[in-house]
Amino acid sequence: MPAAMPGGRLLLAAVLLTALNLRAAIAAVGPVLDDVRADLGLSAAAAGLLTTLPVLCFALLAPASAALGRRIGPGAAVLGSMVLLAGAQGLRVLGGSPVLLAGTFLVGAAMTVGNVLLPAVAKGFGHRAGTVTGLYTAALVAGAAAGAAFTAPLAAVLGWRGALAAEGLLALVAAVVWAGAARGAAAAGPAPATAPSDGSLWRSPVAWAVTAVQALQSTLYFTLTAWLPTLLADRAGTDAATGSLAASVFQVFGIAGSLLVPAVLARRRGQAGLALGVAALWSVPVAGLLVLPGSWPAWAAVGGLAQGAGIAFAVTLVVLRAADGAVAARLSGMSQLVGYGVGALGPVVVGALSEVTGGWTAPLLLLLALGLGLAAAGLVAARPVEVR
CATH class of the missing domain: 1.20.1250.20 (MFS general substrate transporter like domains)
Structure with missing residues (x-):
């Protein structure tokens, strides 16, 4: 990474760890969906919301996520989103279908912040921004594949609630690394006063x-x-x-x-x-x-x-x-x-x-x-x- 970027390697690690979290919680639902429906008595429509709701968040909450990045800086916003994601993944397994859907909405909201603001962080890597973007996109896809692959084996041991909650541990790891890379994230900080409307x-x-x-x-x-x-x-x-x-x-x-x-x-x-x-x-x-x-x-x-x-x-x-x-x-x-x-x-x-x-x-x-x-x-x- 460019030498001028403080904490460049740690910041890159934070970006990649965040990307691993940006689809995994959605992909993890499919392998245990039958168990979830049987346990909670979900209708087909409610079950469909578990995967559709985060995607709707990606669209509807994107402008608000960009505004949040302008207000507090992309690094701080993504750090907060990883904390929220970890908490939301634990929350959504603590009750019945209303809690599950509410937690799923918060999962989608947290992921949206990362979706929108990681490009702003990647821009801070200068001439390597395109390469960094490609790498974190690969991590995003890998996270989805891992979520789909490992949830069923985890559910066999922990039950569907434990398996979905366990996905939040990776978000906590990403938050810890973001906190350590705070100075590097500041390189992609708040928008300058000359930013366009x-x-x-x-x-x-x-x-x-x-x-x-x-x-x-x-x-x-x-x-x-x-x-x-x-x-x-x-x-x-x-x-x-x-x-x-x-x-x-x-x-x-x-x-x-x-x-x-x-x-x-x-x-x-x-x-x-x-x-x-x-x-x-x-x-x-x-x-x-x-x-x-x-x-x-x-x-x-x-x-x-x-x-x-x-x-x-x-x-x-x-x-x-x-x-x-x-x-x-x-x-x-x-x-x-x-x-x-x-x-x-x-x-x-x-x-x-x-x-x-x-x-x-x-x-x-x-x-x-x-x-x-x-x-x-x-x-x-x-x-x-x-x-x-």
């Missing part, structure tokens, strides 16, 4: 291109995450176990995909080729599921590479296009407000289209069109123009 940001074509990349990437990711097992059952005749395996492959390969972005950025200054590469990675599995669904292992693996690279690319664009940490926080809030809001609608629209048309051809063609849109938005966002 939100209105000027929302009128920037480059900011909208970055936001479009986030929205299209999120739509593709959430849609395949929600519908891949069902799609394979309908088009390839797979059973539930095979669908679960495909979903796991899709998530695990995301770790490798997220590492592609820092590797490419370390060798090339421009991002236009990366934009086209990410769009191509998304188009291959969608086209494969349309034409040769029986080859689903290949499409699940390539789709995993696509989602990991796409997440890393979307977040990295925020860091690279922002003129400074203050703008990075604002641009992150804007892109996540719109991006996650649109992304959350993706599974709903695709599911409805599948039901109306009686199959998956039309939905897959729609996803292919979104891939083309991702390429176009990515090329605009990849131009070396700073948002000020």
